[in-house]
Amino acid sequence: MATLRDANPVGVSVHLESLFPGFTQQTVMLRDGSTIRTVRCGAGPAVLLLHGYPQTLAAWHRVAPALVQGGFQVIAADLPGYGAGCLSAHSSSFRLPSRRAFAATLCELMEALGHVRFAVVGHDRGARAGYRMALDFPDRVAALASLAVVPTLDAWEAVDGRFAMRAPHWFFFAQPAEMLERLLSVDPTAYLDHVLAGMAGGLEKLDERALLDYRMAFARRQVRAAIFSDYRAALTVDLEDERADRESGRRIGCPVVYLWGAESAGRDPLEVWRRWAKDVSGAGIDGGHLQPECAPRQVIEVLVPFLERSLQTMARPSLVRGPV
Numbered sequence: 001m002a003t004l005r006d007a008n009p010v011g012v013s014v015h016l017e018s019l020f021p022g023f024t025q026q027t028v029m030l031r032d033g034s035t036i037r038t039v040r041c042g043a044g045p046a047v048l049l050l051h052g053y054p055q056t057l058a059a060w061h062r063v064a065p066a067l068v069q070g071g072f073q074v075i076a077a078d079l080p081g082y083g084a085g086c087l088s089a090h091s092s093s094f095r096l097p098s099r100r101a102f103a104a105t106l107c108e109l110m111e112a113l114g115h116v117r118f119a120v121v122g123h124d125r126g127a128r129a130g131y132r133m134a135l136d137f138p139d140r141v142a143a144l145a146s147l148a149v150v151p152t153l154d155a156w157e158a159v160d161g162r163f164a165m166r167a168p169h170w171f172f173f174a175q176p177a178e179m180l181e182r183l184l185s186v187d188p189t190a191y192l193d194h195v196l197a198g199m200a201g202g203l204e205k206l207d208e209r210a211l212l213d214y215r216m217a218f219a220r221r222q223v224r225a226a227i228f229s230d231y232r233a234a235l236t237v238d239l240e241d242e243r244a245d246r247e248s249g250r251r252i253g254c255p256v257v258y259l260w261g262a263e264s265a266g267r268d269p270l271e272v273w274r275r276w277a278k279d280v281s282g283a284g285i286d287g288g289h290l291q292p293e294c295a296p297r298q299v300i301e302v303l304v305p306f307l308e309r310s311l312q313t314m315a316r317p318s319l320v321r322g323p324v
Contacts, residue, residue, distance in 0.1 A: 015209045015212060015213065016039060016057075016058065016209075016213070018209060019058055019061040019207065019209050019210060019213075020039045020041070020061055020064060020065070020076075021065075022041050022065075022068075023039040023040060023041040023064070023074075024039065024040055024041065025037070025038070025039050026038050026039075026040070026113075027084070027085070028109050028112045028113065030088075030091075030105065030108055030109065030112070031108065032088045032090040032091045032092075033088035033090055033091070034080065034085065034086060034087050034088040034091045034105065035085050035086045036077055036078055036080060036085045036105075036109050037056075037057065037077070037078045037083050037084040037085050038057070038075055038076065038077045038078075038109070038113070039057060039064070039075075039076050040073065040074060040075040040076070040113070041064070041065075041068050041073075041074055042067070042068035042071075042072055042073040042074050043071075043073055044071045044072050044073050045071075045072055045073065045118070045119065045142075045307070045311040046072070046073045046074075046075060046110070046115040046117075046118035046119070047067055047072045047073065047074050047075070047118065047119045047120075047121060047307060048075050048076075048077065048106070048110060048115075048118055048119070048120050048121070049063070049064060049067075049074065049075065049076040049077070049121050049122075049126075050077065050079060050106070050120065050121070050122040050123070050125075050126025050127070050129055050130055051076075051078070051079065051082075051083075051123060051124070051125075051126050051292075052122075052123040052124020052125045052126050052127070052147075052148075053124055053125045053169070053227060053230075053231075054192055054195055054196065054214060054218055054227065055082075055124075055210075055214050055290075056078050056082060056083035056084070056210075056213050056214060056217050057076040057077055057078050057083060058207075058209070058210040058213040058214065059123065059210065059290070059292050059293060060076040060292055061207065061209075061210060061293075062207075062292060062293055062296035063292045063296050063299055063300055063303070064076055066296075066300045066304070067300070067303065067304070067307070070300075070304045070307070070308070071308075072119075072307060072311075073115075075110070075113060075115075075118075077106070077109060078217075079102065079125060079126060079129060079230075080101075080102055080105045080106070080226070081222070081223065081225075081226025081227075081229075081230070082217065082223055082226060082227070083213070083217045083223070084217065086222065087222070087226060091105070092104065092105070096237070097226075097229040097230060097232070097233045097237075098233045098237045098238055098241065099128055099129055099132035099152075099233070099234075099238045099241065100132055100136060100237075100238075100241055102129045102132065102230075103129060103132040103133040103135075103136050103137060104136070104137075106129060106133060107133060107137050107140050110140070116140065117139070117140055117141075117142050118140065118141070118142060119141070119142055119143040119144070119145070119307055119310065119311060120133055120134065120141055120143070120144050120145070121144075121145040121147070121303060122144075122145065122146060122147065123147040123148060123149075123290075123291060123292055124147070124148055124149060124289070125230065127145075127146040127147055127148070127149045128149060128151075128152060128234070128238075130144050130145075130146065131144060131146060131151060131252060131256075131276070132238075132241075134252045134253075134254055134256075135245060135250060135252055138252075138253045138254065141254055142254055142310060142311055143254050143255050143256075143257075143306070143307060143310035143311060144252065144254055144255070144256045144257075144277075145256075145257045145258075145259070145302075145303060145306065145307075146256065146257070146258050146259070146273070147259045147285075147291045147292065147299065148259065148260065148261060148285075148289055148291055150258070150272040150273060151242055151272070151276060152234050152238050152239060152242060153239055153242035153243060153246065154272045154275075156235070156239060169195070169231065170231060170234070170235070173227065173228050173230075173231035173232065174231060174232050174235050177225060177228045177229070177232075180224075180228050181221065181224060181225070181228075184224055185221065185224075188218050188219050188224065189215050189218070189219065191218075192214060192215060192218045193215075196211070196214065196290075199288060199289045199290050200288060200289075200290050200293065200294055201288050201294070205290075205293070205294055206290075206293060207293070210293070246275075251276055251277055251278065252276055252277035253277075253278075254277075254279070254310070255277075255279040255280075255281070255306070255309070255310040256273055256276075256277040256279060256280045256281075257280075257281050257282055257283075257302060257303070257306045258270060258273050258280065258281075258282035259282060259283055259284075259285045259291060259298075259299060259302060260282065260283075260284055260285065261284070261285055261286075261287075261288065261289060261291070269282060269284065270282050281306065282302075283298075283302045285298050285299065285302075286298065
């Protein structure tokens, strides 16, 4: 049975109080012994926020409060193995990493927090976990927002030299973990800052408290190992799972909204998602890849009406039950 306990298991969550004023910090211990750090606030339909690489739940500090004001109960969580959490050796996300394992872990997390049906808003790696949750747990996911990504299979089939230059970590992190660790452990902060500066268009665009959280998380060897295995799975088992979905005609049943960036110019940005879901909408977002931090107003302007429309039929009494 999953349990709740105070946050800050490894000393990286203290500064979140000022980033998320009024939010409750909690670390959830899952049945397999893994832990996931969360912050949550608000009342109403539940919305799970999932960050991307190389960040933590701190990425949502400019979006989460607005969603609370919009009438939602907001839960921002570190991805399994990321941030301040810890993957147990008994966890499927540790033994056989995949989006499918992440999806099951995150559904267990939401159940531990008392939510049996909820919306998922994911950015980057978090969006990949989100659409796998929508495919594998259609009774749980009532709406899905994908910020900046299309499914891995479609992204991989469109890989060219420009993509490789823009996202070299897709290939770098697929290399043997021991070699990667020896290289990155020399100066993990320098590598992280280089990546984030490129994604944001300059580190000055990121809040110093969020940047501190990213640095402290990436300094942990176990977090780097989780990231390596996550990307390795993306080019192996995750592709196999998505090919099986495509061949069987499996589609996402809930409403989907996709927020894309300038790199999608010149083609129909929604074309890919229409192959995966029936109810698809979307909007172009300026500000580069880190949409929740560099274009929060535009993200909020799309998310609030989408969530209101998608979740209005959910009966509030059935949304939440006592924590298990």
